[in-house]
Structure formats: structure tokens, C-alpha cells
Amino acid sequence: MNRKVTPAALALAFSTAVTLAASPALAAGDKDKGDKEKCYGVALAGKNDCKAGPGTTCSGSSNRDYQGNAWKYVPKGTCKEIPSPTSPTGKGQLQPFQEKG
Amino acid sequence: MRGGGAGAGLSERLRGAGGLTVEERWAVALLDPEAPTPPDLTSWNGSDPGQRFAVYRNNVVVSLVESLAQTFPVTCELVGEEFFRAMGREFVRARPPRSTLLARYGEGFAEFVDGFPPAASVPYLADMARLEMHCLAALHAADADPAAPQVLEAALREPECLPALRLRLHPSLRCLRSEFAVFSLWDAHRGELEISQVNPLAAECGWILRSGLEVRLLPMCAGDCDFVEALARGNSFGEAAEAAAGDREFDLGRCLATLLRWGMVTSVNGIK
Known part of the structure; x- marks a missing residue:
């Protein structure tokens, strides 16, 4: 199955990859939290990025879906459009909230 | 559990039928609903130890099945909650956790699904479990x-x-x-x-x-x-x-x- 790959082909692929990876269109924005916002009430149980329960600030510590004091990073500007069945507004919120009964 | 009495050596007292220690008999009985309540159990308030043990035994299995359902959410959706939980109970009894880290529990589940005859009608079920186990491993890497x-x-x-x-x-x-x-x-x-x-x-x-x-x-x-x-x-x-x-x-x-x-x-x- 193996075919010989010439050094020239390796060099071309390597330089293409470095260029492609550096282009803004392809750059992954995940490492940079600048384009994200903390959104409360939209994380599923155990999938929160941080803050849940009194005194804890632990990733993955929420134990109910859509917990009002657990947040998740979401793309900026989208938090208040994400449905949250527990939220009094029906959407995610930028601050922790008391879940409706 | 009562401590060993005078006379017979402690280890002899603890070894019952089949050469199992008290702890081993306890562990076996926890996963097997047919197994009798381990002997020597007492309760502090005089309630029936058999009943208390049955509650405990149920909680052990239910909580492990719950952990599987959270690690394999799509596998669960593919077959439905009821089927998944029944299959999960079988897995929990066959492959109880080997580590105290519940967050990583589920190793071997995909292989178990592969060999679980009632799941054969969903041929991609085991690979979905494999995929979700990879997700768990990636998360904790x-x-x-x-x-x-x-x-x-x-x-x-x-x-x-x-x-x-x-x-x-x-x-x-x-x-x-x-x-x-x-x-x-x-x-x-x-x-x-x-x-x-x-x-x-x-x-x-x-x-x-x-x-x-x-x-x-x-x-x-x-x-x-x-x-x-x-x-x-x-x-x-x-x-x-x-x-x-x-x-x-x-x-x-x-x-x-x-x-x-x-x-x-x-x-x-x-x-x-």
C-alpha cells in the first residue's frame, strides 16, 4: 500500500499546511476566549465550563441540565438567544439566576 | 459487621464458604440481586439489615448506570432510555469499576455492547459507544x-x-x-x-x-x-x-x- 513520497512533496505539503493554519479564515478561535461570553443556564449536567454549587468553581460539576448557576462559554452575542427551560426569560443569561420552579 | 471473637483466628472467622473474605462476599452480594444478604450485618437502630442492604445494593447499580448514561448519551438515545438502562445494569454487574475514578468508568462498554445479543439489531451501537468513550478519554487527557x-x-x-x-x-x-x-x-x-x-x-x-x-x-x-x-x-x-x-x-x-x-x-x- 505504501507509496514513496518525495522530499519535495513533503516540503510543499508542510509549507502549505503552515500557511493554511496561519490564515485567519482557518485559525481556530477556541483558544482565545475573547470572542466568547459566559452564559448561565444553558449547560447540560456535568458539561459546564465552570461555577456550579455553593463554593465550587469546577468544570463539569453541575448535576442538573440547564442549572442556573452553571455557565458555559458560547460565541459572543449568542447567549441570550439560547433556549434555557429553567430560565425565567426562557433564554440563557449573562449572570447566574434562580431557576424557575 | 462484628469484629472477630476470641478463640478462632480472625482470618479463619472471616473466611466463610467458598473461601471468600467478608469483603469479597459483600462485593459479590452488592452486584448480584439473587445473592443472600451478607451475614453478620447489623443496623444501629434495629431495622432489618436485609432491607437496608437491598436499598444500598440498588443505589450502587443505579448510580453506576447513571454514570454510563451520562458518558454515552447518544448510545443511550439510539436505543432509548429503558433499553440502555437494562443493558447498563448487565454491564455494571459484569464489569464493575476497577478504579475509584467514576469519571472514567466505561472502559470495555463498547466491547460488551458488541457481544450483547439484544443490541444486534442496531449494528452501529457498539461503534457509537466506542466514539463516546474516545470523547471521554479526550476530555480527561x-x-x-x-x-x-x-x-x-x-x-x-x-x-x-x-x-x-x-x-x-x-x-x-x-x-x-x-x-x-x-x-x-x-x-x-x-x-x-x-x-x-x-x-x-x-x-x-x-x-x-x-x-x-x-x-x-x-x-x-x-x-x-x-x-x-x-x-x-x-x-x-x-x-x-x-x-x-x-x-x-x-x-x-x-x-x-x-x-x-x-x-x-x-x-x-x-x-x-
Whole structure:
């Protein structure tokens, strides 16, 4: 199955990859939290990025879906459009909230 | 449990029928609803120890099944909650946790599903469990910083070193090859793809990785898996490229660009 790959082909692929990876269109924005916002009430149980329960600030510590004091990073500007069945507004919120009964 | 009395040695007293210690009999009885309540149990308030033990036994199994349901959410959706929980109970009894870390429980579940006759009508179920176990492993994998861009640029300035270059990959990165469309099915069940667009019987390959705190599933071609697996075995860049070249779909530049852009290349060695 193996075919010989010439050094020239390796060099071309390597330089293409470095260029492609550096282009803004392809750059992954995940490492940079600048384009994200903390959104409360939209994380599923155990999938929160941080803050849940009194005194804890632990990733993955929420134990109910859509917990009002657990947040998740979401793309900026989208938090208040994400449905949250527990939220009094029906959407995610930028601050922790008391879940409706 | 009462302590050993005077006379007979403690270890003899603790060993009952079948040569099991009290702890071993306790562990067996916890997972087997048919097993009798371990003897020597007492309760502080005079309530029936048998009944109390039955509650405890039920909680052990239910909580482990719950942990499986959280680790394998799409596997669960594919067969429905009731079927999944029944299958989970069988697994919990056959393969109880070997570690105190519940967060990693589920090793061997996919193989169990493979050999679970009632699940045979959903042929892709075991591969979905495999995919979700990879997600769990990727989530808990060690952190590693991506290689600095200057290192990659330095490698480009020495093209004669490229074939022998050693690329180290991020600890979260893993590959899955399936005869079924498990990556598309997973997307569809997460609401990111219309289920009517998915043909479950189409073979798929892909990568599972973690970027920041988020696990990502990337459908890729077979060559991309060959390439990553060759690098993981310790092969050089040139050898890995050759291992993947059998796949006509494979595009080395695009494959490497995807690895770089997700921060999956953590070190580059072999530049003079």
C-alpha cells in the first residue's frame, strides 16, 4: 500500500499546511476566549465550563441540565438567544439566576 | 459487621464458604440481586439489615448506570432510555469499576455492547459507544501546548530535514474507523445535522480531540487516520506520509493544516 513520497512533496505539503493554519479564515478561535461570553443556564449536567454549587468553581460539576448557576462559554452575542427551560426569560443569561420552579 | 471473637483466628472467622473474605462476599452480594444478604450485618437502630442492604445494593447499580448514561448519551438515545438502562445494569454487574475514578468508568462498554445479543439489531451501537468513550478519554487527557510557529518556520527553512522530522501529537487526539456513519449520527443526535441526511451504513473515519475545554469530532478520511496512527507509533513525518499515501483521498497539506490549526502538533524534533 505504501507509496514513496518525495522530499519535495513533503516540503510543499508542510509549507502549505503552515500557511493554511496561519490564515485567519482557518485559525481556530477556541483558544482565545475573547470572542466568547459566559452564559448561565444553558449547560447540560456535568458539561459546564465552570461555577456550579455553593463554593465550587469546577468544570463539569453541575448535576442538573440547564442549572442556573452553571455557565458555559458560547460565541459572543449568542447567549441570550439560547433556549434555557429553567430560565425565567426562557433564554440563557449573562449572570447566574434562580431557576424557575 | 462484628469484629472477630476470641478463640478462632480472625482470618479463619472471616473466611466463610467458598473461601471468600467478608469483603469479597459483600462485593459479590452488592452486584448480584439473587445473592443472600451478607451475614453478620447489623443496623444501629434495629431495622432489618436485609432491607437496608437491598436499598444500598440498588443505589450502587443505579448510580453506576447513571454514570454510563451520562458518558454515552447518544448510545443511550439510539436505543432509548429503558433499553440502555437494562443493558447498563448487565454491564455494571459484569464489569464493575476497577478504579475509584467514576469519571472514567466505561472502559470495555463498547466491547460488551458488541457481544450483547439484544443490541444486534442496531449494528452501529457498539461503534457509537466506542466514539463516546474516545470523547471521554479526550476530555480527561493531559494538557499540552501547541508547538510555537517559529519552530514550524525553522523546519521549513531546512527542507532536507523534513522526511526524518518527528512530530509529537496532543495527548487528547485519537482516531476511530467505523463501518458505519457514527460521526454523522453523533452530529445528528446533537442537533447539528438533519437525521434524514444521514445514511448510517456509510463507513466513516475521524479524529476525536480536545481543543481548550471542548471535545471535537472531526470526520476525516482513512489516510488521515493512517497518518496520525503512524506518527503516534513514533514514525517520522516522511514515513507517516507514506503510510497514508495509499488513500487517494488523502491530502497531506490539508491533513497537517488541520492538525496545526487545532493545536494538535505539540513538538517538532529533528531540525539541525
